[in-house]
Amino acid sequence: MSEISFDFDLIVVGAGYGGFDAAKHAAEAGLKVAIVESRDMGGTCVNRGCVPSKALLAASGKVRELADVPHLSEFGIHSAPVRFERKKIAEHAKNLVETIRKNLTKTLERSGVEILRGEGRLEGNQKVGLRETNGVDRIFSARDIILATGSDPFVPPGIEIDGRTVFTSDEAINLEWLPRWIAIIGSGYIGLEFADIYTALGCEVTMIEALDKVMPTFDPDITKIASRNLIDKRDIETRAGVFATKVKPGCPVEVELTDAKSREVIEELQVDAVLVATGRVPSTENLNLQSVGVETTRGFIPIDDQMRVLVNEKPVSNLWAVGDVTGKLMLAHTAAAQGSIAVENILGKAIEIDYRSIPAATFTHPEISSVGLSEEEAKDLAKNEGFELGIVRSYFKANSKALAELESDGIMKLIFNKETGEVLGAHIYGLHAADLIQEVSNAISRRQRVNDLAKEVHTHPTLSEVVEVAYKQASLQIKK
Numbered sequence: 001m002s003e004i005s006f007d008f009d010l011i012v013v014g015a016g017y018g019g020f021d022a023a024k025h026a027a028e029a030g031l032k033v034a035i036v037e038s039r040d041m042g043g044t045c046v047n048r049g050c051v052p053s054k055a056l057l058a059a060s061g062k063v064r065e066l067a068d069v070p071h072l073s074e075f076g077i078h079s080a081p082v083r084f085e086r087k088k089i090a091e092h093a094k095n096l097v098e099t100i101r102k103n104l105t106k107t108l109e110r111s112g113v114e115i116l117r118g119e120g121r122l123e124g125n126q127k128v129g130l131r132e133t134n135g136v137d138r139i140f141s142a143r144d145i146i147l148a149t150g151s152d153p154f155v156p157p158g159i160e161i162d163g164r165t166v167f168t169s170d171e172a173i174n175l176e177w178l179p180r181w182i183a184i185i186g187s188g189y190i191g192l193e194f195a196d197i198y199t200a201l202g203c204e205v206t207m208i209e210a211l212d213k214v215m216p217t218f219d220p221d222i223t224k225i226a227s228r229n230l231i232d233k234r235d236i237e238t239r240a241g242v243f244a245t246k247v248k249p250g251c252p253v254e255v256e257l258t259d260a261k262s263r264e265v266i267e268e269l270q271v272d273a274v275l276v277a278t279g280r281v282p283s284t285e286n287l288n289l290q291s292v293g294v295e296t297t298r299g300f301i302p303i304d305d306q307m308r309v310l311v312n313e314k315p316v317s318n319l320w321a322v323g324d325v326t327g328k329l330m331l332a333h334t335a336a337a338q339g340s341i342a343v344e345n346i347l348g349k350a351i352e353i354d355y356r357s358i359p360a361a362t363f364t365h366p367e368i369s370s371v372g373l374s375e376e377e378a379k380d381l382a383k384n385e386g387f388e389l390g391i392v393r394s395y396f397k398a399n400s401k402a403l404a405e406l407e408s409d410g411i412m413k414l415i416f417n418k419e420t421g422e423v424l425g426a427h428i429y430g431l432h433a434a435d436l437i438q439e440v441s442n443a444i445s446r447r448q449r450v451n452d453l454a455k456e457v458h459t460h461p462t463l464s465e466v467v468e469v470a471y472k473q474a475s476l477q478i479k480k
């Protein structure tokens with residue numbers, strides 16, 4: 001029997017973190033690979049997400065630190081009033097984006113991946129249609145196809161975006177101007193990180209949240225202390241339990257607020273700018289998924305834990321999807337991990353993803369991080385599986401390094417199984433929380449027990465001792 005020949009072993013549609021990782025990994029394993037990209041190599045994370053936002057947070061974080069006169073004077077430091085150049089801060093983000101985009105593109109080229117520019121779509125099984133930027137349409141065959149088309153900002157109805165006075169994170173990362181007063185709709189990851197940037201640079205913020213409290217997606221204990229420091233102590237007013245039902249760009253921008261329960265208009269604001277940070281929607285509209293019978297859920301592509309695309313809950317042969325477009329944990333490292341796992345499965349190894357061990361962090365000053373189960377999820381699991389749940393808290397105020405830095409407002413909450421000692425989840429707010437969570441993430445990935453983890457020696461004095469203390473406290477509660 002002769003083997004069917006294909007133009008490529010693998011075509012990846014979308015060159016964000018998910019697509020990049022998949023294409024690189026497959027090419028390094030010897031497959032003939034093409035990647036299709038309609039916009040910027042590197043996708044959201046590199047061009048409009050993680051990279052520019054972290055560059056802005058780095059610069060504005062330094063401004064915040066240098067302008068914090070009471071904090072500095074506790075060390076006996078007296079600095080001159082801080083001056084900063086908005087344009088240079090914006091340029092720092094832009095330059096970093098360009099460098100990382102270039103490096104990523106070169107890495108793909110060096111590993112032998114063919115880069116196809118244009119909009120990709122499915123044309124039935126094992127076929128990808130490509131509408132090139134010059135209008136030419138081509139069809140390629142591939143033994144396997146990975147869809148990695150990512151996501152775009154969600155803009156609720158009634159909100160008009162002009163990109164200048166009313167915008168999403170796509171424009172906010174350019175830091176084109178600093179509004180005196182900005183309303184941020186949404187108090188999730190983007191809302192919090194940009195509130196951190198804007199307040200550090202002297203803007204007043206009004207944060208509008210549809211659910212009944214700000215930061216609704218975070219652990220309640222973490223929210224209590226984090227919102228006190230990141231919101232209440234800053235130039236931020238909050239409105240929770242309200243929808244922004246109309247936003248009209250202009251000077252001023254007009255914002256209509258509607259009570260989430262009564263559905264009555266309760267307030268009208270006039271602000272200088274509005275950032276819409278109300279979540280993201282998958283980019284699947286033009287993928288022609290119907291040509292292979294895939295039905296999406298709110299636009300997201302259904303997959304199993306091997307990244308195989310599902311139709312009626314059954315995997316479709318040779319079709320895979322990774323990253324934001326699958327709606328799992330919408331994070332760059334999740335997309336990359338999914339990309340590698342898809343390729344491992346294409347190469348014949350039946351590997352599944354472990355979402356429980358994937359950490360997440362919000363890069364505010366200080367940071368918030370989490371991994372594994374929330375307290376509520378852990379309680380449900382304990383009830384269903386019939387084990388006793390353990391929860392311990394460890395505080396930065398008992399940590400020498402945090403005290404030396406005069407940054408001791410912080411908490412770690414560790415969730416574990418009291419019978420087996422297995423770590424189930426952790427939530428941290430405090431200095432370098434984003435780095436601290438990795439240790440717990442590794443422990444969850446290895447299904448380690450607090451009794452063993454408590455014996456591991458941590459460097460003194462470091463913030464990692466916050467984690468050590470939590471493990472030690474937890475190990476005392478394990479049933480012998």
Ligand SMILES: Cc1cc2nc3c(=O)[nH]c(=O)nc-3n(C[C@H](O)[C@H](O)[C@H](O)COP(=O)(O)OP(=O)(O)OC[C@H]3O[C@@H](n4cnc5c(N)ncnc54)[C@H](O)[C@@H]3O)c2cc1C
Pocket residue numbers: 013014015016017018019036037038039040041042043044045046048049050051053054118119120121148149150151169190283286287322323324325329330331332333334335363
């Ligand atoms: C402001 C902001 C900050 C963020 N910060 C962080 C962070 O600090 N840490 C973190 O882990 N995550 C962060 N994220 C989330 C992260 O950016 C995403 O989870 C990640 O980019 C998802 O990668 P992806 O490969 O799935 O999709 P994307 O990065 O969205 O890439 C998809 C690519 O596919 C292309 N594409 C779409 N349709 C087609 C088509 N039909 N044909 C060809 N190409 C197509 C798009 O142009 C895009 O380049 C942030 C997001 C935002 C918006």
Ligand SMILES: NC(=O)c1ccc[n+]([C@@H]2O[C@H](COP(=O)([O-])OP(=O)(O)OC[C@H]3O[C@@H](n4cnc5c(N)ncnc54)[C@H](O)[C@@H]3O)[C@@H](O)[C@H]2O)c1
Pocket residue numbers: 156185186187188189190191193208209210211215216217242243244277278279280329330331360361362363
């Ligand atoms: N550090 C990071 O890892 C990082 C940073 C930024 C973004 N991201 C990713 O990007 C995704 C999108 O971030 P995001 O902050 O836009 O979404 P999000 O889901 O984190 O938060 C959106 C918030 O907006 C609220 N909301 C929704 N509609 C509203 C309305 N009409 N009026 C008022 N409030 C409303 C929601 O209740 C929620 O609290 C996140 O899921 C995250 O995965 C990650």
